[in-house]
Amino acid sequence: MLTNRRKDAWIAAVLVAPFLAIYLLVFVWPTIQMFGISFTDAPLIGSGDWVGTENYERLPKDPRFRTAAWNTAYFVVLTVLPGTLIALLIGMGISRLKGRLQAAVLALFFLPYILPVSVVYFIWDWLLNFQFGLLMHILDLFGLDRIPIMKTRDWFMPAVAVVTIWWTAGFSILLFLAGLRAIPPEIYEAAALDNASRWTTFRRITWPLLWPVTSLVFTIQLISQLKIFDQVYLFSVGGRPNDNMVLVYYVFQRAFQQDQGGRAAAVAVTLFVLVVVVSVMQFQLLRMAGNRK
Amino acid sequence: MTRPRLQTVNLWGGIITVLTVLAAVLWAFPLYWGVISSLKPEDEVVRPYIELWPENLTFDHYITAITTTQIGSWYLNSVVVAVGVTVITVASSMLCGYALSQLSFPGRKALWWLILASFMVPTQALIINHFVLVSQLGLINTWAGIMLPQLIHPVIIIVYKQFFDQVPKDFREAAVMDNAGEFAILFKIYLPMNWGVTTALSIVCFIWTWNAFLWPFLSVTRTEMMTMPVGITQVNDAFGVYYARQLAAAVLAGLPVALAYLLFQRRVTEAITLSAGIKG
Numbered sequence: 001m002l003t004n005r006r007k008d009a010w011i012a013a014v015l016v017a018p019f020l021a022i023y024l025l026v027f028v029w030p031t032i033q034m035f036g037i038s039f040t041d042a043p044l045i046g047s048g049d050w051v052g053t054e055n056y057e058r059l060p061k062d063p064r065f066r067t068a069a070w071n072t073a074y075f076v077v078l079t080v081l082p083g084t085l086i087a088l089l090i091g092m093g094i095s096r097l098k099g100r101l102q103a104a105v106l107a108l109f110f111l112p113y114i115l116p117v118s119v120v121y122f123i124w125d126w127l128l129n130f131q132f133g134l135l136m137h138i139l140d141l142f143g144l145d146r147i148p149i150m151k152t153r154d155w156f157m158p159a160v161a162v163v164t165i166w167w168t169a170g171f172s173i174l175l176f177l178a179g180l181r182a183i184p185p186e187i188y189e190a191a192a193l194d195n196a197s198r199w200t201t202f203r204r205i206t207w208p209l210l211w212p213v214t215s216l217v218f219t220i221q222l223i224s225q226l227k228i229f230d231q232v233y234l235f236s237v238g239g240r241p242n243d244n245m246v247l248v249y250y251v252f253q254r255a256f257q258q259d260q261g262g263r264a265a266a267v268a269v270t271l272f273v274l275v276v277v278v279s280v281m282q283f284q285l286l287r288m289a290g291n292r293k
Numbered sequence: 294m295t296r297p298r299l300q301t302v303n304l305w306g307g308i309i310t311v312l313t314v315l316a317a318v319l320w321a322f323p324l325y326w327g328v329i330s331s332l333k334p335e336d337e338v339v340r341p342y343i344e345l346w347p348e349n350l351t352f353d354h355y356i357t358a359i360t361t362t363q364i365g366s367w368y369l370n371s372v373v374v375a376v377g378v379t380v381i382t383v384a385s386s387m388l389c390g391y392a393l394s395q396l397s398f399p400g401r402k403a404l405w406w407l408i409l410a411s412f413m414v415p416t417q418a419l420i421i422n423h424f425v426l427v428s429q430l431g432l433i434n435t436w437a438g439i440m441l442p443q444l445i446h447p448v449i450i451i452v453y454k455q456f457f458d459q460v461p462k463d464f465r466e467a468a469v470m471d472n473a474g475e476f477a478i479l480f481k482i483y484l485p486m487n488w489g490v491t492t493a494l495s496i497v498c499f500i501w502t503w504n505a506f507l508w509p510f511l512s513v514t515r516t517e518m519m520t521m522p523v524g525i526t527q528v529n530d531a532f533g534v535y536y537a538r539q540l541a542a543a544v545l546a547g548l549p550v551a552l553a554y555l556l557f558q559r560r561v562t563e564a565i566t567l568s569a570g571i572k573g
Contacts, residue, residue, distance in 0.1 A: 005397075008396050008397060008398055008475075009396075009398040009399060011392075011396060011475045011476075012392040012396040012398035012401070013398070015388040015389060015391060015392035015396070015475075016388070016389050016392050016393075016404065018384075018385040018388060018389075019385040019386060019388065019389035019445075019450070020389075020404075022381075022385060022444045022445055023407075023411070023445060025426070025441075026419075026423065026426070026441060026442050026444060026445060027411055027414060027419075027445060029422075029426070030419045030422035030423055030425075030426060030442075031414065031419065031422075033422040033425065033426075034418065034419060034421065034422050037421070037422075044421065044424065044425070045424075045425060045428060090313070090316065093309055093310075093312065093313030093316070094313060096306065096309060096310060096313070097310060097313065097314075101314075103558065104317075105313060105314060105317040106562070107554075107555070107558060108317040108318065108320055108321040109317055109320050109321075110554070110562070111321060111324060111551060111554065112320075112321075112323075112324065114500060114504075114550050114551060114553075114554045114561070115504070115547045115550065115551065116503065116504040116506065116521070116522035116546055116547060116550070117504065117506050117522065118506060118522045118523070118525055118526050118543070118546065119522070119525070119543045119544075119546050119547040121526075122327065122525070122539055122540060122542075122543035123323050123324065123326070123327040123540075123543065124323065126326075126327060126330060126536055126539075126540060127323055127326065129536070131339070132338065132339045132341075132536065134326060134343060137341070137342065137343050166320070166323070171565065171569075174562055174565055174566055175566065175569055178566045198305070216569065220569065223415075226415070227415050227417045229417060229507055230506045230507060234526065237526075248417045248418075248420075248507075251417070251418070251420065251421065252420065252511075255420070255421045255424070256424075256511065261421055261425075264421050265421055265422075268418040268419070268420075268421060269418070271415060271417070271418045272414070272415060272418040275413060275414075275415040275418070276413045276414075279412065279413035280413070
């Protein structure tokens, strides 16, 4: 028995080794290094001198960091809750359909999600093009003034939020559909026998039974939108990146465009801690909700 | 008594169905518009009214995009990177998931928590040190360099473990009686019983890697080493303001994943639901 145990441990070590090696190399080591250089004035490549917490103390006074933090928060507000609700509505609409029609409608909503972000960017950049974009033709039809949307400060974040919801809703819709399918039809039949109205059925059956999925979708959205970069970067090319700054963009700018690895790392650590805190809070909330049942 | 009520229900049901279908068509319209614009001659593209179907259908922009840019290299890079990442990630996760599910060894609990905890790590925050690591290894502008930081998706291990946990113990006990080793048990019993999961996870891993933007964008500076999604953002410079050509390049970049989805629709949706931690 003892030799068996020891043999098991050896085999386990062999099986786990490839994953563990990669994990240590690309997860643990860079994380430790990130914390390390955030206390130095290192450039992107190469070492620097210890500066204590100076990089962190600068952040609250740094106007660009404040813009980045504010825009990230604004973007989260614009996308997370609206995105979740839109996906829920669409998911409920699709779940009523059957067979091939359902598959076709789902595919239409889902296709954008499967595309690379730069493809999404080209499609929307073309739609919103100030001279020839389809949306501008529509504005003309209604006699409205054309707007250079991605070049206007106040329109930028809302427009990127719309594009993001369009791009990613398919994923949330899929999760809602899985959740709706898991609700036993007998419950709805019972409600119909009781002559329950549509709204009552939704409020008393669908919403509470779907709650675990809703909170899952909400959290996944929240965490991924905190890490927004790609769309903002692409739509800002040739525009006003400093006004559209978000946290990851700021890390990128400090590190890769201004060669300030240390200061960039301080921003990265802030983002890191923020995401971890949100994840832990979510985990606790889910556990509490689980215990209550 | 029930008849009038039933009718209103059906009426509302009909309206909701029609609205859903309309919304779906509207939702996909930007895709249609992008594709159709790439098939119009340049002078039609800039017409000041909405033209839903080209007067003269043309594939010229595709030919220009292919012949004047390095799309061929970008495709190759994307395929190599996406296949490489998928094979390495799925294989290493499968082995690790099996160990976690079937073997008892010291540190098993700790490893499990480590994997769960890594869910929280935002890889975007690690870009600086990924860049330092990859350049220290001399891998900037190489396939290996693009792949390295993308080789971990903890969720794949978790899904494998869940599925291995569900294989009835009888299979394992019978195999042990026959003196089969752990590797034989894994490759002859557990893996073949879970081919569906492996296919599904491979498809999502491929799609994630194909679509990755931030890291491939940072780790490559030479045009011929770019992946497809990064490369097409460079055609701006190559083309100037020829919108239809940019769109043609974009269509070429999106085509492989769009086709993969349309061909394996059920598998893809199943895989994505799995990857979110919901069992399909």
